[in-house]
Amino acid sequence: MYNVQSKTIDNIPTVFIHTEKFKTINVKVQFRSRLERDRVSKRYLLSRMMVKKTGSFDTESEFLKYLAHHYGAHLTSAVTKKGRDHLVSFNLEFINSRFVKEDLNLLEKMTEVLKDVLKTPFDYGVEDAQFFEREKRLYINRLKGLKDNKAQKSFENLLNVMFEDEPYKYLSHGVLEDIEKITLEDIKDEHEEMMKNDEAVILIAGHLDEVTGVSLKGLIARDETIRLPYEGYSFKEVTEKEQTDHESVEQAKLNIGFRVNVDSTEERMALNVANQMFGGSATSYLFKNIREKESLAYQIHSQTDIKNGFLFVLAGISPDQVEKAKSAVFHELERIKDGDFTDEFLSETKHLMQVNRNEIVDKPKGLIALVYNQYLSDSTDGDWEKLLNKVDHELIVKVANQIHLDTVYTLTGK
Amino acid sequence: MRHIEYKEIDENVYQETLDNGLEVFIIQKSGYNKKFVTYTTKYGSIDNHFKVNGKEHQVPDGIAHFLEHKMFEKEDGDVFDLFAKGGANANAFTSYDRTSYLFSTTEDFYKNLTLLMDMVEKPYFTEETVEREIGIINEEIKMYQDNPGYRLYFDTIGQMYDKLPVKIDIAGTLPSISEITKDHLYLCHDTFYHPSNMVLIMVGDFDIDEAMDFVKDHQDARGNIKPLDVKRLLPYEQRDVVKPKHNLYLDVAETKVMLGFKNEKIDSDKERLTRDLAMMFGLDMVFGEQSDYYYEMLEQGIIDDSFNFAHNEEKDFAHILMTTQTDDPEKFTHTILEIIEDIKNKDIFEEDKLINQKREVLGDYLSSLNSPEYIANQYTKYHLDGYDLYQLPEIIEMITVDDIKNYIFDALDPEYMVECVLQPEDEKVSADD
Numbered sequence: 001m002y003n004v005q006s007k008t009i010d011n012i013p014t015v016f017i018h019t020e021k022f023k024t025i026n027v028k029v030q031f032r033s034r035l036e037r038d039r040v041s042k043r044y045l046l047s048r049m050m051v052k053k054t055g056s057f058d059t060e061s062e063f064l065k066y067l068a069h070h071y072g073a074h075l076t077s078a079v080t081k082k083g084r085d086h087l088v089s090f091n092l093e094f095i096n097s098r099f100v101k102e103d104l105n106l107l108e109k110m111t112e113v114l115k116d117v118l119k120t121p122f123d124y125g126v127e128d129a130q131f132f133e134r135e136k137r138l139y140i141n142r143l144k145g146l147k148d149n150k151a152q153k154s155f156e157n158l159l160n161v162m163f164e165d166e167p168y169k170y171l172s173h174g175v176l177e178d179i180e181k182i183t184l185e186d187i188k189d190e191h192e193e194m195m196k197n198d199e200a201v202i203l204i205a206g207h208l209d210e211v212t213g214v215s216l217k218g219l220i221a222r223d224e225t226i227r228l229p230y231e232g233y234s235f236k237e238v239t240e241k242e243q244t245d246h247e248s249v250e251q252a253k254l255n256i257g258f259r260v261n262v263d264s265t266e267e268r269m270a271l272n273v274a275n276q277m278f279g280g281s282a283t284s285y286l287f288k289n290i291r292e293k294e295s296l297a298y299q300i301h302s303q304t305d306i307k308n309g310f311l312f313v314l315a316g317i318s319p320d321q322v323e324k325a326k327s328a329v330f331h332e333l334e335r336i337k338d339g340d341f342t343d344e345f346l347s348e349t350k351h352l353m354q355v356n357r358n359e360i361v362d363k364p365k366g367l368i369a370l371v372y373n374q375y376l377s378d379s380t381d382g383d384w385e386k387l388l389n390k391v392d393h394e395l396i397v398k399v400a401n402q403i404h405l406d407t408v409y410t411l412t413g414k
Numbered sequence: 415m416r417h418i419e420y421k422e423i424d425e426n427v428y429q430e431t432l433d434n435g436l437e438v439f440i441i442q443k444s445g446y447n448k449k450f451v452t453y454t455t456k457y458g459s460i461d462n463h464f465k466v467n468g469k470e471h472q473v474p475d476g477i478a479h480f481l482e483h484k485m486f487e488k489e490d491g492d493v494f495d496l497f498a499k500g501g502a503n504a505n506a507f508t509s510y511d512r513t514s515y516l517f518s519t520t521e522d523f524y525k526n527l528t529l530l531m532d533m534v535e536k537p538y539f540t541e542e543t544v545e546r547e548i549g550i551i552n553e554e555i556k557m558y559q560d561n562p563g564y565r566l567y568f569d570t571i572g573q574m575y576d577k578l579p580v581k582i583d584i585a586g587t588l589p590s591i592s593e594i595t596k597d598h599l600y601l602c603h604d605t606f607y608h609p610s611n612m613v614l615i616m617v618g619d620f621d622i623d624e625a626m627d628f629v630k631d632h633q634d635a636r637g638n639i640k641p642l643d644v645k646r647l648l649p650y651e652q653r654d655v656v657k658p659k660h661n662l663y664l665d666v667a668e669t670k671v672m673l674g675f676k677n678e679k680i681d682s683d684k685e686r687l688t689r690d691l692a693m694m695f696g697l698d699m700v701f702g703e704q705s706d707y708y709y710e711m712l713e714q715g716i717i718d719d720s721f722n723f724a725h726n727e728e729k730d731f732a733h734i735l736m737t738t739q740t741d742d743p744e745k746f747t748h749t750i751l752e753i754i755e756d757i758k759n760k761d762i763f764e765e766d767k768l769i770n771q772k773r774e775v776l777g778d779y780l781s782s783l784n785s786p787e788y789i790a791n792q793y794t795k796y797h798l799d800g801y802d803l804y805q806l807p808e809i810i811e812m813i814t815v816d817d818i819k820n821y822i823f824d825a826l827d828p829e830y831m832v833e834c835v836l837q838p839e840d841e842k843v844s845a846d847d
Contacts, residue, residue: 001445021445023424023780061704068704068770072777095780099423134713141668141718145739148666150560248665248839250556283498292492295549298557316557348499355501358447358520364784 002205002361004371007213009202010221016212017205017371023099025107025206026364027092027114029219030372031198032228035086035167040079041174042182042190046121047077047088049135049187054116055123066113071095073110075117079172082376083232083307086172088194090117093364096207111215118220121191124184132184143176154245154253154411155314161243162257162407168233168308195220199228201375203368230376232307235261244410251298252319252412256329260309261402265377268306269387270399275304276349277396278336279313283348285332285341286313296325311403319413326408337400343393350388357384415626420804423780427804428622432633435610435641439797440625441617441789449618450518450786451527453534454794456613457606458511459586460579460730465645466605473602474593475579476551476586479508481599483547485515488538493529502526508584510728512798516790524628527616531632537603539596548591555585562666566836570672570735573657573832577649580731609633610641615794617786648730653678653830660834663842669835670720671743673750676830677732683800689821690727691810695771696818697723697734699764700757707753716746725825729799734825743835754826763818772810779806 002019033039057063067073073094080087092114097106124132147153156171163169200220204212238259262268279286279302290296300315317325335341360366374380415430428440459479463472485506486493497504502519515534519526558564568583575581585591616625655676680686701708701723711717721738740746782788789803796803 001447019445021443022784024784059709061706061709064704065770068774070773070777071780072774074778074781093781095777099780130713137715138712138719141720141739145668145720148562148668250559251553281498282494282504288492288495291550295546295553298550298553316553316560318553318556348501351501352498352503355520356503359518362446362448362786 002367006375008225009213009217010219011225012200012202012220012222013225013375014202014213014216015204015371015375016208017203017367018208019205019367020207021362022096022206022364024093024095024364025110025204025208026368027110027216028203028368028372029090029114029118030201030203031088031194032082032085032200033194033198035081035084035170037167037170037175037178039190040086040170040172041178042186043086043088043194044079044172044174045135045139045179045182046187046190046194047079047090048139049132050117050121050191051075051077051090052135053120053128053131054113055120056116070104070106070109071100073106073113075113081168081172083230084167085228085230090114091365098207107212107215111219115219118195121188124188129184132187136179136182139174140176140179143173143179150247150249150411151253151314151316154255154409155312157243157245157411158255158257158312158407158409161241161409166233166236168310197226199226201372203372205364205368205371232309235259235263235309238404238406240405241407242409243407244412246412246414248414249319249411250413251316252322252410254313254315254317254322254325254329255409256313256326256405257407257409258311258403259406260304260311260399260404262306262309262399265387266390266395267399267402268309270391270395271304271306271309271311273346273349273353273388273391274336274396274400274403275302275311276353277341277345278302278333280304281349281352283345285335286315286329289332290315290325290328294328296321296328300325322410322412330405333400333403337397337403339393339397341393341396346391346393346396350391353388354385415622418804423783423804423807425783425804428626430626430630432609432630434633434636434639435608436633437613437797438626438629439613439615439793440620440622441615441793442620442622443617443786443789444619446619446786447520448518448786449520449523449616449620450516450790451530451614451616452514452516452790452794453530454512454514454613454615454798455534455607456511456611456798457513457602458509459582459584460510460648461606461646462579462582463647463649464605465647466601467643470647471601473598474586475582475590476584477594477598477602478513479585480547480551480591480594481602482506482508482513482515483551484539484543484599485533485537487543488533488536493533496529497526500526500529502529504530510580510584511730512794514791514794518786527628528632531614531629534607535636537600537607539599541596544594544596544599548594551585551591552588555583555588558583558585562664562670562836565662565664566670566672566737566834567735569660569662569836570674570832570834573660573834574655574674574676574733575651575731576656578651578731579648605642605644608639608641609636611644613794613797615790617790651731655830655832658832660832661842662834662836663839664836665839666836667838668739669741669743669837669841670737670739671746671836672735672737672834673747674832674834675734675826676832677734677825679729679731680727686727686729687799687801687809688813688817689732690725691813692817692821693725693727693734693825694775695768695813696763696822697725698771699762699767699818700753700822701736711749716740716742716749743833747833751828754828758823763815763822765815768813768815768818772813775810776807
């Protein structure tokens with residue numbers, strides 16, 4: 001119930017996703033560059049500053065009042081990791097003008113806002129120093145606050161042990177220790193770098209019309225289109241590591257990281273399915289056997305980064321049951337490796353993945369993310385389905401046997 | 415079947431109350447792949463004391479949530495598996511005043527709908543399965559115990575409420591859930607899962623007649639289920655708080671503070687909704703990100719962007735909660751009290767601000783209607799509270815500056831305020847020195 005059209009406007013790839021079912025128009029401007037320590041913290045701070053203060057408004061509250069007046073238009077920024085890259089996006093959601101009784105060209109007005117947002121850091125001057133210092137302080141507080149979430153903290157610790165000298169250990173929102181030394185000049189430089197050298201894509205979804213493209217003109221303009229490669233990390237031989245830390249927690253947090261040697265889209269899809277069967281759903285082996293049958297945990301699941309070939313198991317376990325739970329996790333993985341699963345379970349899992357995929361496009365943000373993914377991997381809906389259909393018992397077993405334990409990290413009681 | 419068309423927001427609702435008392439709503443969302451269903455009973459964690467046909471019962475804390483867990487388990491296995499086999503995602507949740515069971519799918523809709531209705535309508539409990547569930551729920555309780563935000567919230571609520579069971583954890587405690595037997599579960603199911611105490615809401619792209627007929631046939635086949643005479647026995651709660659100040663020490667790095675302002679409940683549905691909306695607007699004018707007070711506190715480092723506030727208006731209770739991460743909780747509380755004094759003498763509740771806020775809220779509301787989950791959950795909530803989610807724009811339009819002034823000063827009365835400070839454990843040691 002949607003159709004996708006791509007155009008290049010001012011050398012920026014622009015993707016129009018037309019659907020009539022939403023009450024809103026969503027615009028996303030997506031920037032992509034390599035994930036590097038030097039970049040992540042600056043980028044996160046930059047993205048937060050950009051959505052708060054623009055050149056056209058003297059204060060943040062004036063800016064917010066303007067957005068409120070335009071029926072609560074929502075401007076947000078987001079950062080994430082994908083493949084070997086770090087992504088920064090700016091998202092604007094506003095209601096479709098047909099639900100408004102007055103004559104208000106929201107799309108045109110909101111495009112102006114976005115232009116302003118994208119351009120403003122060029123003009124940051126001495127008068128913005130106070131704003132900059134405050135945003136830095138808020139950023140530091142936010143990351144400190146995150147560390148009080150034990151589940152979050154233990155996952156971060158796992159990444160630090162597992163990816164000791166690899167950039168993947170950096171979280172998309174940056175490194176606490178790096179924030180203090182960032183200067184306003186750094187922010188301006190990082191902005192210039194992003195506007196000049198990042199891959200930039202604009203995506204817009206909603207009930208669109210023929211003038212939509214005209215409104216988006218000039219949002220970003222470049223002399224030539226930049227297209228960066230989209231890749232994952234290559235497989236690195238594992239060295240098994242184990243670390244346990246102690247704090248006062250009621251429940252031990254058990255985190256296990258695996259590396260998976262996958263080198264084709266077929267194998268990556270098989271890893272996706274294998275993860276669902278292993279611990280990615282409510283019918284998975286981990287959930288059914290460790291939580292339901294043995295009452296060893298309230299929460300246990302696995303997640304995978306198929307582009308990079310990583311698999312993680314995250315669980316909350318009674319401190320005296322950690323060893324038992326750990327062996328149980330390995331046992332369930334062995335079962336997948338040994339092909340100890342029915343074809344019925346495999347086909348149910350694939351079926352549910354297809355249903356979940358169909359549901360994604362009912363959300364504006366989900367639809368945009370899916371289309372962006374297709375842009376990056378140069379694929380279509382049909383390709384995804386074909387890959388899913390190809391996954392069989394044999395391929396699951398093959399990929400499961402390419403899963404290698406790397407790190408066990410436990411945060412448990414004192 | 416009643417059809418209501420809401421032209422301004424382009425929404426259509428079909429409603430029917432079936433012979434056995436079950437209320438059914440179908441909300442048409444053309445073009446959606448997903449169909450989303452919630453089956454809700456007006457029964458939640460605060461319903462632990464009640465009378466059935468004249469006989470009084472006090473049941474263990476956390477039983478509504480326990481029952482929710484156990485409804486997924488039947489004689490021939492786990493219903494989660496059957497949903498998954500049918501290509502559906504199922505879940506459930508328990509709040510103070512309701513328990514909802516839900517699923518979504520893009521295919522085999524009726525098969526999954528039957529599964530949901532059967533699951534909720536046909537209980538199966540044994541001593542053995544009850545025993546095993548205690549272990550699972552105990553781990554769930556412990557998981558929340560490791561969440562500092564959750565601890566802060568429950569300690570604050572505990573400081574405010576003396577008798578009302580809102581102060582108990584929805585999941586109960588290990589001692590309370592250990593008392594639960596299968597007989598308790600059957601009693602609660604018989605009492606509160608009667609069709610006349612339930613609402614079924616289906617959101618998606620439907621053949622309306624077919625969908626309504628399907629539910630009707632299923633419900634007719636259940637035969638005549640005699641309604642029980644049920645009385646909820648909620649204790650009287652006075653407005654006075656239990657303990658104005660409290661310190662909580664946990665293994666955290668950052669200090670957090672929460673303030674609670676306790677209010678009287680309102681019985682009239684209309685007045686309750688008016689106060690709820692007026693408070694939302696009023697608090698936003700004082701403390702929201704468009705207000706001067708907010709930026710003053712931010713610049714002075716009294717709050718950071720974790721600062722958050724909300725008015726909570728329920729049938730059985732009402733209060734405001736405010737929270738922030740801060741280095742100086744005392745200064746935070748002091749500043750909030752100063753602001754409360756200050757607004758009494760300043761004309762900060764203005765018509766043009768309200769108009770702007772209404773536009774914002776209307777936009778947020780329309781955006782939310784993109785989501786079948788939001789619609790089903792909020793439609794249920796408003797319906798149980800005596801209102802229609804789709805009439806919200808008209809009600810919002812009617813809120814005035816006078817409504818705000820009428821409620822806000824009373825709601826922010828410092829006499830009914832509690833303060834809970836969550837601090838790192840090592841500060842307790844130094845305080846004890």
